[in-house]
Amino acid sequence: MKRLALSFGSGLLVAGITAVVWWNGFREPYAMADAPRVDVTVRAEKSRYPDVRETAEDVDTLVRVYVQRLKGGDAKGIAELAGPAYERPGPAAAQYVRTYGRAAGGPVEVTVREGVVSYFNPVTVTYEDTGQRQELLLVKDDGHWWIGLGKGDPAAGM
Incomplete structure (x- = not known):
């Protein structure tokens, strides 16, 4: 009976460790909040390369979180979306x-463009209510997409 209890306990320990590693290692480091609500459409530009469509799916959460934090005036939260190789993203x-926060309250369309390499992708953010357009560079580092924000070399972490 002791042996069975010990085996069961060991199994639970392994399952627990596996769950913690999965939770911390494979989930995205950013997530949508319940508020404020945003109206964001993410699409891939027309391309003969299927990876543009795949990248648009991969960056969907990141750009939605970006617009949500922008709308909420959360500059600190936006700075947390900066790629690891970027310093001082706060300013x-x-x-x-200041420039796009109010515009993020209306419909926003994000177009993922063809990148030169698979871990850098330019996107165009169009704020439909104001007609403003913003160009962002998205950088993939350590398995997650980030925004090129602040000073830094996007290739430093590659």
Whole structure:
């Protein structure tokens, strides 16, 4: 009986460790909040390469979180979306909130364009209510997409 209890306990320990590693290692480091609600459409530009469509699916959560934080005036939250190789993203994030924050309250269309390499992707963010357009560079590092925000070399972490 002791042996069965010990085996069961060991199994639970392994399952627990596996769950913690999965939770911390494979989930995205950012997530949508319940509020504010945003109206964001993410699409791939027309391309003969299927990876543009795949990238649009991959970056969907990131750009929605970006617009949500922008609408909420959360410059600190936007700075947290900066790629790991970028330093001092705070001033750029604050400028984005001042420039585009109000526009993020209406419909927003994000177009994922063809990147030169698979881990850099330019996107165009169009704020339909104001007609403003914003160009962002998305950088893939350590399995997650980030925004090129602040000073840094996007290829440093590659």
